[in-house]
Amino acid sequence: MDQKLVIPSKFKMASYALMVIGVVAFIYAFATHPERGWANLLINNYYFVALAIGATFFGALQYITQSGWSSGFVRIHQGIANFFPILLILMIPLLFGIHSIYHWSHHDAVAHDPILQHKEPYLNTPFFIIRFAIYFAVWIGLTQLLRKLSFKEDLEGGLRYFEKSEFYSKVYIFSLALTFSMATFDWIMSIDAHWFSTIFAIRNFAMGFQHAVVLITLVTIILNKMGYLPFLNKYHLKDFSKYIFILSIIWGYTWFSQYILIWYANIPEETIYYVPRTQGEFTPLFYTELAVNWLFPFLALMSGKVSTNKNALLIITSILLIGQYVDVYMQVTVGTLHHLNIGFIEIGGFLGFVGLFAYVLAWSLSRKPLVAKNHPLLNECMEHHP
């Protein structure tokens, strides 16, 4: 019960190597193509922000619904919550790259642009930085609080900490709705500052939630293969698969809602967003995004045999995590760089981030026992059946 994760030395070496590749890629990027470096920093940071938001939302959702089946895996989303402090450090340099990414941050551009002038009370650099600080304060504060409550429950037991966790989960979900929506507007949607979509935040939230469950599933299976979490059975896997399956549909639904309304209304200032995406060099990625994130899990997870098979799920979840990169890449690159560049900078930068966050997660899991032994619903997870 009190078993802690022992990080294999091979894993440590691999994550260090990936981090070195990432650092080299970013140094190379800023020395040769600074604008590609900034765009990449944003892509990778937003990729992991969305994952961390989705995972902590998943955790909060389990508390407020008092779900028993997932109570053995709370450490995993609590570990992913530790991404936030690291992301804060990694996103602060981005504040120096505002001019390279965001068109609205140039005063001379705003001066000749009535639309940007109209949006100026919200989209201006000082307010952008203030909001940035508020988002991270809320996310780090509440997720660390939930972590702490769970660790105290481990020591003392009883229902007191569970009820507190449930209450702060409600607070977290409520504040998440506001902060993540606005963060998405700030960081991603304002790249195309003339354009807006009201469903944008929900669509990106669905993306983050879907891939966060994918990540939790992947980590759970890997831990189980290493010999931890021995109670994992096919019904847990089936529940994870159901989550991924339904969230892929929700993601596809919001994706299509945004696309069809713009396609149908056919208003030039809205349609312009999709013109470079559906015509020209980005077209293959546009369809890849839809196929990998929606069609692939929809067809693959339909079968009961596949959705309870550990090896099949390992492959499916790995592919889906690449799917989210394509999604975020499309959202950022088209508006900032206008051209498709996939080379050492993009792949190396992403690998660096993967190495770093894999290490952060492993480190978090190695600090505390892997199973929250005093979770009041733990027995339901240990004896989970349909």
Added chain:
Amino acid sequence: MTKTNIIGVYEDEDQIVEAIHQIQDKGIKIKDVFTPIPLHGVFEALKLETRLPYATFLYGVVGTSITFAFLYWTSVVSYPLKFGGKPLNSLSFIIIMFVATILIATFLTFMTFFIRQKLYPGKESTVLDPRATDDKFIIVIDKEDDMTTKDLDHIKTALKDSGASEVNEVEEEINTKE
């Protein structure tokens, strides 16, 4: 025509899954289990299999194709009408295809289920023991014509040993017309 069944009556829901395993281990084939509430694990313990999901998938594929064919025929072949500068074979088909697929797949799945189970509105159900709808749990075993007294004793002791509070023989009306 009537058919005789041997039934074991159990008092507690926790006994059922364990009892099923014990009886099966003795080589006795269980015909059915009746409980007043849905019990987890009974489906797996009886090793039941269903092909219904495959039928649903097939209906879904057929539903999508038929709906698309219908929309294509109406708005491209039979009555082409340009509006809003949109292409005739248009993206807005997807919403109708989505909804109609769900309708066709669910409707046909239910019809398949009803036909395979010979269910229809107003059908009189055969209740082997009315207490199975209240607070008792029963396991049903077929009494075949060629069973010897020894076989019957074997079945009855197996039921008793697994925790049944009573073991009865119940006759069931079988409608040969069905």
